[in-house]
Amino acid sequence: MRKTLVISIIFLLFSNLGFTQEKITENEKEHILLLLDKQTEAWNEGDLEKFMETYWKSDKLVFMGSRGPTYGWQATLDGYKKGYPGKTAMGHLEFKILDLRKIDTKTVFLIGRYELTREIGDLIGHFTLIIQKIDGGWVIISDHSSGVS
Template identity: 45%
Template sequence: MRNWLFAIFLIAITGMAQAQTDKDKKEILATLNRQASDWNQGNIKSFMNGYWESDSLMFVGKTGVTYGYDATYQGYLKRYPDLATMGKLKFTYINFSFPGPGVAFLVGKFHLTRPEKGDLEGHYTLLWKKIKGKWVIICDHTSG
């Protein structure tokens, strides 16, 4: 009898976790869609709202590791000084998982359509954490 109750308990818990995962996944994807829209409007400041506003934020790119929200923001402003350089951003999602409670892992591809500067594309890995009820990127590794 106890094994039966335990099995029902596991099924119920799994179902509840899945429902939460689906909701969280939608929130994360909505943030990414908003980021793409912000980028395409030339609004890097608003684009940064998807990132953890902390000195512990980590951005890994072709020049190495950048620590901190402000340094990451300044790096974006330096690398993308105008709309022609920014281009139009499109994200493609390759793999999405929740390796633990309050943590999400996303691998994807980005493409910048830039008629004047030449297109740019690459892959990214994002580590998300739910902090104070909001999903934020705590580590971004982007190649391209």
């Protein structure tokens, strides 16, 4: 009996500590989607600096791509500039949101698909973003993007 009680208490504690999800509000969802709209608009204009405004301007930003992790806002921008040196390489970007979940009161987890249409060859792939509300605004703090070969 005592063992059953202890197991029940442990189960109740763990079910309430991080395993439940908060519901994302319509207002939060709207702000997240506006962030992605800003990204696609900037990318399609060929403006990487504007595109990077959606990322956390911190050395703690993490971008994970095919070459492994890149740490920091400036290093991420430099990587984008190297990989996409001009409008021809950048092409036209479109996102499709596959999943959007709230992790806690200020953190959102997003899974999506990207399609990059270019004269030099199209790219498609998937991405996961961790987006956090910092100083009153939503910013990407972690981006893991992978292409399909």
